[in-house]
Amino acid sequence: MVNLNTIKSDKNWSFADVSRRETRYATHGYHRYPAKFIPQIVKKIIIKYSKRGDLVLDSFGGCGTTLVESKLNGRESIGLDVNEVAVLIAKAKTIGINPQILEERNKSLFERISNNRDFNNNFDNANKRLQYWFKPEEFNKLMIIYNCIQGEEASKVRLFYNCCFSNILKNCSIWYSKSIKPMRDDSKKIAEPISAFTRHLDYMVRKNKEYVDLLKAKKVEDVLCQMKKGDARKINLPDGHVDLVVTSPPYVTSYEYAELHQLSILWFNFADDIKDIKKDFVGTSSRENTRRNINSVLAEDTIEKLSKKNGKLFRHVSNYYSDLSRCYEEMYRVLKKDKYACIIIGDTEYGNIKIPNAEVTIELLKNIGFDFKKVIKRKLSSKIFTPFRDKSGRFTDAKHGGKRKIYQYEYIIFAKK
Numbered sequence: 326m327v328n329l330n331t332i333k334s335d336k337n338w339s340f341a342d343v344s345r346r347e348t349r350y351a352t353h354g355y356h357r358y359p360a361k362f363i364p365q366i367v368k369k370i371i372i373k374y375s376k377r378g379d380l381v382l383d384s385f386g387g388c389g390t391t392l393v394e395s396k397l398n399g400r401e402s403i404g405l406d407v408n409e410v411a412v413l414i415a416k417a418k419t420i421g422i423n424p425q426i427l428e429e430r431n432k433s434l435f436e437r438i439s440n441n442r443d444f445n446n447n448f449d450n451a452n453k454r455l456q457y458w459f460k461p462e463e464f465n466k467l468m469i470i471y472n473c474i475q476g477e478e479a480s481k482v483r484l485f486y487n488c489c490f491s492n493i494l495k496n497c498s499i500w501y502s503k504s505i506k507p508m509r510d511d512s513k514k515i516a517e518p519i520s521a522f523t524r525h526l527d528y529m530v531r532k533n534k535e536y537v538d539l540l541k542a543k544k545v546e547d548v549l550c551q552m553k554k555g556d557a558r559k560i561n562l563p564d565g566h567v568d569l570v571v572t573s574p575p576y577v578t579s580y581e582y583a584e585l586h587q588l589s590i591l592w593f594n595f596a597d598d599i600k601d602i603k604k605d606f607v608g609t610s611s612r613e614n615t616r617r618n619i620n621s622v623l624a625e626d627t628i629e630k631l632s633k634k635n636g637k638l639f640r641h642v643s644n645y646y647s648d649l650s651r652c653y654e655e656m657y658r659v660l661k662k663d664k665y666a667c668i669i670i671g672d673t674e675y676g677n678i679k680i681p682n683a684e685v686t687i688e689l690l691k692n693i694g695f696d697f698k699k700v701i702k703r704k705l706s707s708k709i710f711t712p713f714r715d716k717s718g719r720f721t722d723a724k725h726g727g728k729r730k731i732y733q734y735e736y737i738i739f740a741k742k
C-alpha cells in the first residue's frame with residue numbers, strides 16, 4: 326500500500342503564484358462551479374501526457390475545464406457529466422462565438438428585454454421550490470430575461486445566454502452564497518436581475534473574444550470537443566478509444582451537486598424535483614445500499630470503521646467506493662494500451678475518521694490492472710480556495726473559533742494501462 330503521509334507536497338504543482346484572475350483566463354470564469362480544476366494543472370498534464378491530435382476524456386467533466394484546455398492545446402476531447410447544468414456550462418465555454426455576430430445578437434436581445442419589461446404574472450404559477458428561493462419581484466424580472474433568451478434563434482448564442490443566466494440565479498435569489506449547503510439568507514441584499522445579467526454578459530462577451538483570439542492564434546478552431554450528459558460508471562465509448570483520461574471525481578461527504586445547482590436545474594426544467602436525479606450522482610447521500618464487492622482492503626477497513634459509528638454514513642461511503650470502482654474500470658476499458666489516466670482527488674474526514682480517497686484510488690487502480698506510476702501531493706492555494714468551514718459547512722476564515730480546516734492537499738495520481 327502507498328503511504329501518502331510520508332510524501333512531501335510538490336511546489337511545482339501547487340501553482341501558489343497563480344492568482345484567481347489568472348485561473349479565469351479565456352472562458353474559465355463564465356460560471357462558478359464547486360471544486361473545479363485550476364486550468365494550469367490540466368494544461369500541464371495534457372502537455373506532458375498527450376500530443377496534438379490525441380483524444381482526451383474527462384468522465385467527471387464538470388464545467389469543462391479539461392475540454393477548454395484540451396481545445397486550446399490542440400487535443401480533441403470528450404467530457405461527460407450527469408449534471409445537465411455542467412453540460413450547459415461546458416458547452417458554452419468551449420464553443421467560441423464570432424464577436425461581431427454576438428454584438429448584433431446582444432442588441433436584439435436587449436431590445437426584446439426592454440419591450441417586455443411589464444410582463445409580471447409568473448411567480449404564482451412557479452415551481453414551489455423556486456418560490457422558496459426567489460422573491461416575486463426578482464423572479465418576474467428573471468422570467469422576462471429567460472423568455473427573451475429563448476427567443477434567440479442561433480442555438481450557440483442561446484447557449485451562451487443561458488450560461489450567463491444560470492450564473493446570476495444565486496445572486497438574484499435569497500440563497501446564502503457563502504455556504505456549501507443550500508441555505509436561505511432572508512436578510513440578503515438581492516441583485517437586480519437585469520443589471521446582474523447585463524454585467525455578467527459584458528464580462529462573458531470580453532472573455533469570448535479572448536478565447537476566440539486564442540483559438541485563432543493557436544490555429545485550433547476546428548479541434549473537436551464534445552460535452553455530453555453521461556454516467557462515468559457506464560461510459561458510452563468503445564474499448565481502447567481514448568489517449569488520456571484527466572478527471573477529478575466528486576468527494577464523498579462533500580458537495581451534493583444536484584442540490585447546489587438546484588436553481589438552474591429547476592429553472593431550466595432539467596428535473597421537476599431534485600430528489601429524482603440525486604441518486605445518479607457519485608458521492609450522493611441519497612441512495613439505498615447499492616454496494617458490491619469493492620476491490621480495496623483500505624476501502625473495506627474504512628467502511629467497517631464507519632459502520633460502528635454512523636449507519637447512514639456507512640451506506641453513503643460504501644456506495645461511493647463501489648461507484649468509484651466502477652468508474653475506474655470504465656476508464657481502464659476505454660483507454661488505449663500504454664496510455665495514462667490522471668486522477669485528481671483529495672481525502673475527506675468525518676467525525677475524526679479519515680476517508681482516504683487517494684489511497685483507495687491507488688489500490689483500486691492497481692487491482693483493476695493499471696500500472697500505478699506515481700502520485701503527486703499538491704497544496705491547495707489559499708489565494709484560490711477558502712479552506713475553512715464552520716460547523717454548519719459555511720465558509721469562514723482562519724480567525725473563526727470553531728473552524729475546521731479541510732482539503733489542504735490533493736493528490737494527482739498517474740496510472741498507465
Ligand SMILES: C[S@@+](CC[C@H](N)C(=O)[O-])C[C@H]1O[C@@H](n2cnc3c(N)ncnc32)[C@H](O)[C@@H]1O
Binds near residue numbers: 391406408573576605
Ligand atoms: C469535482 S467535480 C469535477 C469538476 C471538473 N474537474 C471541473 O473542472 O469543472 C465532479 C463532477 O462529477 C460529476 N458527477 C457526479 N456523478 C457523476 C456520474 N455518475 N457520472 C458523471 N459525472 C458525475 C458532478 O456533477 C461534478 O460535476
